[in-house]
Amino acid sequence: MHDAPALTPTPSSATQAAFDRLCEAHPMLIGIEQAGNVIPGMRRDLVLHAGPPITWDRMESAMRASILGGLVFEGLCETIEEAEALAGSGKISFAPAHDHAAAGAMAGTITASMPVFIVEERNSGLRSYVGVNEGLGKALRFGANGPEVLERLRWMRDGLYPLLKQALAISGPMDLKLMIAEALRRGDEVHNRNKAATSQFFREIALALVATRAPHDELEKALRFISRNDHFFLSLSIAHAKAVSLYVEELGAGDIVTVMAGNGVEVGIRVASLGKRWFTAPASVADVNLFEGHGLDEATPTMGDSYITESIGLGAFALAAAPAISAFIGGTVEELIARSERMRDITVDEHRHFRIPALGYKGVPSGIDVRKVVATGINPLINTGIASRVPGVGQIGAGVQQIPMGCFTAALDALDRQS
Amino acid sequence: MHDAPALTPTPSSATQAAFDRLCEAHPMLIGIEQAGNVIPGMRRDLVLHAGPPITWDRMESAMRASILGGLVFEGLCETIEEAEALAGSGKISFAPAHDHAAAGAMAGTITASMPVFIVEERNSGLRSYVGVNEGLGKALRFGANGPEVLERLRWMRDGLYPLLKQALAISGPMDLKLMIAEALRRGDEVHNRNKAATSQFFREIALALVATRAPHDELEKALRFISRNDHFFLSLSIAHAKAVSLYVEELGAGDIVTVMAGNGVEVGIRVASLGKRWFTAPASVADVNLFEGHGLDEATPTMGDSYITESIGLGAFALAAAPAISAFIGGTVEELIARSERMRDITVDEHRHFRIPALGYKGVPSGIDVRKVVATGINPLINTGIASRVPGVGQIGAGVQQIPMGCFTAALDALDRQS
Numbered sequence: 001m002h003d004a005p006a007l008t009p010t011p012s013s014a015t016q017a018a019f020d021r022l023c024e025a026h027p028m029l030i031g032i033e034q035a036g037n038v039i040p041g042m043r044r045d046l047v048l049h050a051g052p053p054i055t056w057d058r059m060e061s062a063m064r065a066s067i068l069g070g071l072v073f074e075g076l077c078e079t080i081e082e083a084e085a086l087a088g089s090g091k092i093s094f095a096p097a098h099d100h101a102a103a104g105a106m107a108g109t110i111t112a113s114m115p116v117f118i119v120e121e122r123n124s125g126l127r128s129y130v131g132v133n134e135g136l137g138k139a140l141r142f143g144a145n146g147p148e149v150l151e152r153l154r155w156m157r158d159g160l161y162p163l164l165k166q167a168l169a170i171s172g173p174m175d176l177k178l179m180i181a182e183a184l185r186r187g188d189e190v191h192n193r194n195k196a197a198t199s200q201f202f203r204e205i206a207l208a209l210v211a212t213r214a215p216h217d218e219l220e221k222a223l224r225f226i227s228r229n230d231h232f233f234l235s236l237s238i239a240h241a242k243a244v245s246l247y248v249e250e251l252g253a254g255d256i257v258t259v260m261a262g263n264g265v266e267v268g269i270r271v272a273s274l275g276k277r278w279f280t281a282p283a284s285v286a287d288v289n290l291f292e293g294h295g296l297d298e299a300t301p302t303m304g305d306s307y308i309t310e311s312i313g314l315g316a317f318a319l320a321a322a323p324a325i326s327a328f329i330g331g332t333v334e335e336l337i338a339r340s341e342r343m344r345d346i347t348v349d350e351h352r353h354f355r356i357p358a359l360g361y362k363g364v365p366s367g368i369d370v371r372k373v374v375a376t377g378i379n380p381l382i383n384t385g386i387a388s389r390v391p392g393v394g395q396i397g398a399g400v401q402q403i404p405m406g407c408f409t410a411a412l413d414a415l416d417r418q419s
Numbered sequence: 420m421h422d423a424p425a426l427t428p429t430p431s432s433a434t435q436a437a438f439d440r441l442c443e444a445h446p447m448l449i450g451i452e453q454a455g456n457v458i459p460g461m462r463r464d465l466v467l468h469a470g471p472p473i474t475w476d477r478m479e480s481a482m483r484a485s486i487l488g489g490l491v492f493e494g495l496c497e498t499i500e501e502a503e504a505l506a507g508s509g510k511i512s513f514a515p516a517h518d519h520a521a522a523g524a525m526a527g528t529i530t531a532s533m534p535v536f537i538v539e540e541r542n543s544g545l546r547s548y549v550g551v552n553e554g555l556g557k558a559l560r561f562g563a564n565g566p567e568v569l570e571r572l573r574w575m576r577d578g579l580y581p582l583l584k585q586a587l588a589i590s591g592p593m594d595l596k597l598m599i600a601e602a603l604r605r606g607d608e609v610h611n612r613n614k615a616a617t618s619q620f621f622r623e624i625a626l627a628l629v630a631t632r633a634p635h636d637e638l639e640k641a642l643r644f645i646s647r648n649d650h651f652f653l654s655l656s657i658a659h660a661k662a663v664s665l666y667v668e669e670l671g672a673g674d675i676v677t678v679m680a681g682n683g684v685e686v687g688i689r690v691a692s693l694g695k696r697w698f699t700a701p702a703s704v705a706d707v708n709l710f711e712g713h714g715l716d717e718a719t720p721t722m723g724d725s726y727i728t729e730s731i732g733l734g735a736f737a738l739a740a741a742p743a744i745s746a747f748i749g750g751t752v753e754e755l756i757a758r759s760e761r762m763r764d765i766t767v768d769e770h771r772h773f774r775i776p777a778l779g780y781k782g783v784p785s786g787i788d789v790r791k792v793v794a795t796g797i798n799p800l801i802n803t804g805i806a807s808r809v810p811g812v813g814q815i816g817a818g819v820q821q822i823p824m825g826c827f828t829a830a831l832d833a834l835d836r837q838s
Binding site: 182185188196199202206210213220223224227324326333334357358360361 | 601604605606614615618619621622623625626629630632635638639642643646742743745751752753776777779780
């Protein structure tokens with residue numbers, strides 16, 4: 001299985017150069033700021049969403065529900081009903097977060113006043129922006145938009161964000177690359193399992209939070225919020241991957257994937273040499289574990305920008321580092337590792353810094369080569385959460401899915417036309 | 420390798436019952452108190468040490484240096500020179516920590532005013548006591564006793580301990596069994612690798628510490644001390660294992676090992692059916708990684724009570740859960756796992772709760788059967804730190820060692836005489 005099939009094309013020197021950037025990228029968490037103050041082109045009447053471009057009328061119900069909650073949260077209207085009218089009125093613009101150096105899990109909704117982590121790739125100064133993780137269950141990113149969801153978002157903006165901003169100023173830049181390398185040694189794949197990475201981040205941020213000397217009750221609330229959410233680090237993992245991806249994309253050459261993302265209707269990818277163009281295919285649902293009481297007809301098809309972690313060799317590409325995830329996403333440990341290891345057939349090489357102790361410190365398979373995907377017919381795997389199509393319900397499952405082949409054949413066509 | 424040799428004796432029903440206790444023991448961290456107030460039989464003129472009994476004049480220099488530091492710390496004298504005279508004067512008594520429901524890493528020195536964690540086995544109410552980890556390098560347990568070591572110990576007693584006591588009262592009992600089960604899923608073997616377990620504990624204790632509403636500077640110092648020591652959890656892992664061992668020992672039957680410990684001169688074991696009797700053999704040094712600039716002649720032979728973790732199936736018995744430890748103790752991942760897995764030939768069964776994801780959730784090999792050790796000739800492995808024989812130097816290495824066969828043949832003799 002470690003020998004690529006004979007038909008697999010050898011990566012070009014440009015692809016190799018893009019892969020070098022993927023390995024050498026070094027993202028640091030440098031701060032947190034409200035989206036409107038830092039995300040390029042962000043405005044109060046603009047809502048960022050996950051995946052490739054999509055108009056309001058074509059969006060899946062979970063993404064719509066999430067955006068409606070975002071509009072109320074932003075104070076652009078009072079109720080979800082008013083938001084419904086506003087969203088369809090033409091007064092609000094929608095754009096992929098990925099078009100604004102940002103990314104968001106699941107629905108990916110980012111509005112102007114939401115705080116976003118700022119991650120800087122230190123070779124280039126390129127910056128990525130990702131919102132703060134709200135926790136599991138009823139969360140805006142899964143399409144929940146009830147009062148408790150909005151209230152938590154308000155506290156995250158008015159209570160948590162100022163504290164985190166002070167704390168990150170005290171701590172100085174945090175090395176996300178090192179944290180992720182260590183998290184892989186502690187059983188995370190930093191997409192669907194973030195327990196160890198969250199613990200590492202907590203060890204650092206707790207010191208800085210206390211050093212702000214904020215009142216004890218505010219500190220307690222902030223610390224509890226972070227400590228009680230095993231997925232808190234996911235935002236940082238996405239921001240890290242997005243910063244890596246921006247650095248690869250900046251090269252403007254090579255056949256490796258820089259983005260994989262879904263909006264619930266379509267899945268799209270981008271390729272280093274093809275810039276910001278999207279190559280899309282219809283989104284689907286398959287191979288997922290649904291929580292008790294939920295059916296497949298209720299599951300939103302592939303949605304979210306978090307597959308940027310797989311784009312750089314983490315998540316489903318790093319399951320061999322995270323055998324304990326089988327309890328969460330289903331399957332035996334052996335099956336999961338075998339599926340994950342198969343990604344070596346469609347990637348440029350093993351990552352030079354992200355290594356898996358249990359495989360004798362072999363690097364994770366990294367740099368998805370469009371030509372290899374098409375030649376082998378092997379779809380890239382992604383770990384994912386599943387949002388309910390029923391507005392307000394939230395997460396109803398998780399699993400391992402595939403990025404559809406249509407994205408890669410379309411990208412290959414474009415590559416062939418280019419050359 | 421998973422089939423025990425044909426000559427291996429089948430465990431008796433008493434041994435099986437002792438093994439059941441080993442699996443079902445459930446230690447909880449319930450508090451912290453000064454040793455003199457809680458350890459049974461503890462007095463101001465008594466010093467507890469690691470391993471089997473030993474008189475002052477026979478002790479290795481690292482243990483002596485550690486005890487001298489303890490006497491000065493305790494205020495029984497002013498200088499290390501005065502302590503030397505006092506220790507040999509007959510006015511101070513020495514006893515194994517294990518004889519007082521306690522245990523200590525390396526030299527294992529416990530004096531009356533030192534704070535000790537209190538761990539209670541919840542089926543039986545049996546309690547174990549272990550001092551707080553001082554960090555790596557120059558530490559009393561490695562025989563360092565300079566001013567900075569004593570000053571840190573004083574702060575641990577006068578600053579850290581009152582805070583931790585309040586925090587643990589706020590948090591309520593912490594489930595160490597669950598924490599260790601999770602730490603195994605995060606790449607720790609909770610003896611020489613405690614990074615994940617320390618992170619888990621930190622996530623809990625940080626919340627409780629802030630909830631004490633102590634002044635910010637005191638909180639910062641306490642949080643930094645814990646966060647900056649990847650081995651902080653080791654004390655709790657030892658206390659957990661000792662509580663398990665007390666529960667097994669209480670049964671008073673079965674051929675499984677309840678204690679393995681060294682004092683730097685002799686290594687001793689105890690067996691469930693043989694109560695508190697020690698079965699000893701000379702301590703030695705072998706197979707260790709020394710830090711640059713140190714030689715084998717400077718290495719203290721096997722010393723410490725932390726091998727109680729191996730006695731219950733953790734540490735060197737659980738290396739398959741902790742492949743990343745190879746960087747710390749040397750050897751390839753495959754070699755380490757193969758050596759660790761060999762422990763299945765000398766243990767009763769796999770542990771029912773401590774499982775290794777990478778082995779398809781197989782339990783760690785647990786319950787060292789004295790009869791199997793002698794029949795197979797396979798020595799139990801232990802992970803260990805190495806203290807310098809030169810007083811004041813501290814740790815000079817780490818590695819995987821063996822418990823000498825002489826301990827087991829002596830115990831088997833006693834078992835055979837008993838039956």
